[in-house]
Amino acid sequence: MTIEAGATKVIDGVTLRRDPARESCFQVVDTDAQMQDWPGMSGEARREKLHRHMNNETGALEIAAKALADFPDAPWDLRMQLARQASDESRHALVLYRRLREIGGRKGEFPVANYEWGVTDMLDNLPGRLAVQNRTFEAGLIDLLGAMRNTWRAAGDAATADLLDGILADEITHVRFANRWIRRLTEEDPRILLKVALAVRFLARANAQLGPKPGMTNAAGTVITEERTAPPAVNVEDRLAAEFTEAEVLEVLNQAGFRSILPTPLKAARA
């Protein structure tokens, strides 16, 4: 697979895939700092969170669909999983859009960024895309949703909390199939490990270059603090359900400073 000329954009020295198609009502930006992100759960903050999430789910749909189109020779059972994922992400985008409208929001109300697409679609191999999109971005979403459903519930919005919990259940299955397939494919051909490692390294470089930095001010005028750039608490139980190994979960816990929602067995192991 080759990336055709004109299909990329360069942001702060990092080459990313050019954005997928968006309606003209959307203002598409390139970095997190250009996004609007308010602290707390004001009406505006709630709408922006749903709007951002809706676009991220749309991006996840686009990544799964593009993988189906780009890798016709992938094992059929893996393609079935990608097809299912495309359908799941479509539903997620639609329920978030529905909820956004219910609380008074609208499409295009806030800027959107397509960072996950920009990184993932630069990779010319399916194991690399699974490692970056499913095993990293979506696994991160498992952590984020684990925390966010509690935040929404605590803010008195049980409907959104339940919606996020439903999405979380689906995301676990997307991470799990990627974990299974990466294991299987690398067992069959150990050279695939190198592709996975290169993909993860590309992601790390992009994150380091383009990720929000403490001291920056975003488009909503919010100063980005150390706390806001810290990874969310690790959703240990759901990561284990997604078939990360305990060693992998402990590694993520270490990166997150051991902030977690721990299930009993791991709590005992740590004690």
Add this chain to the structure above:
Amino acid sequence: MTLTIRDKADTLGTFRFVSVHLMETLARWVPTTPELEVKTLFGRHIWDLAQHADALGKRTFELRAALHYSRRPAAAYGRELERLTAVPGTADRITNMYDVLLPDLAGRYDTYLKEADPLLDEPSVRVIGRIVADFPRLASDRAAVIGERAELAAPRRSTNGLGAIAQIVEFRPAADAAAPEAP
């Protein structure tokens, strides 16, 4: 006329090829279609077409062909399929998929059901019956989107040969004309 085992496998393999092709078409359209409602319509239906292909591919194995045996359709049908899936605009994509390709495919499934022995070929009939039962939902999903985005309905198009695919009688090539393809 009784269909031979080879006829059945070839026909189901051709249906599978078309299902995979349409799944890939929708997948290709998703990132390049701007409208959220349409993007997600295509995204949801990718899974339907994948399931159709999967069920057909499992049945071909029972008909002494390969698991997930796929067979390229007759040349004229294949050309028309390529032409209709190459369109760039959203309204044209919706029209071509939901007003032309899927109804045509549904008609070809119905033809198979009429020709098949419902007892001897009951497993294929069941598979195709379940597939055909999905088509009204696909159409109603499309209608719901057009209900929200009326500007995406494309009432025109009488001059670009839309619908020509329905005139093509030959769906699958003659038995010896195509070698079995990998899934």
